[in-house]
Amino acid sequence: MTTTSSSPAPSAPRFAAIGMVVADMAAALAFYRRLGLDIPAEADRAPHAEARLPGGLRLMWDSYATARAVDPDWTPPQGGTPTGLAFECADPAGVDAVYAELTAAGYKGEKPPWDAFWGQRYAVVQDPDGHGVDLFAPLP
Numbered sequence: 344m345t346t347t348s349s350s351p352a353p354s355a356p357r358f359a360a361i362g363m364v365v366a367d368m369a370a371a372l373a374f375y376r377r378l379g380l381d382i383p384a385e386a387d388r389a390p391h392a393e394a395r396l397p398g399g400l401r402l403m404w405d406s407y408a409t410a411r412a413v414d415p416d417w418t419p420p421q422g423g424t425p426t427g428l429a430f431e432c433a434d435p436a437g438v439d440a441v442y443a444e445l446t447a448a449g450y451k452g453e454k455p456p457w458d459a460f461w462g463q464r465y466a467v468v469q470d471p472d473g474h475g476v477d478l479f480a481p482l483p
Contacts, residue, residue: 360393360401361428363474364410364419368392370471371404377445378430378476402428429477435464438478442466458482 365371369387375394376382380402386392390409394402410417432438439456445468446452453467453475466478 362403365472374470427475432480438464
């Protein structure tokens with residue numbers, strides 16, 4: 344005779360946050376504030392910072408020291424960074440304006456604005472740690 348358990352299955356995990364490790368917390372947070380994220384100034388000196396995003400998702404930053412506290416053998420990735428974020432602009436002109444503002448402020452432009460074949464105005468700029476940040480808006 345076979346018996347089955349009637350206990351409920353564990354609930355599935357809920358995607359809640361995106362985390363990045365950064366070399367200079369203040370520089371990283373200044374970049375993301377320029378993109379409209381609400382991050383308190385005191386976070387610039389913290390080993391960990393978070394910003395709540397629309398829909399309840401969180402974007403989190405940890406310093407190199409924090410990463411090493413969790414894993415003493417941690418080293419920064421070599422040959423590029425795998426994390427990429429995308430910010431939607433109000434319209435195609437907004438993509439151009441945000442890209443121009445960020446690159447004028449000294450951030451590295453990876454790909455200037457262009458009309459992508461998939462129907463969006465698109466551009467890519469790098470944050471201070473080299474993470475690619477996409478800017479996009481639907482084309483009319």
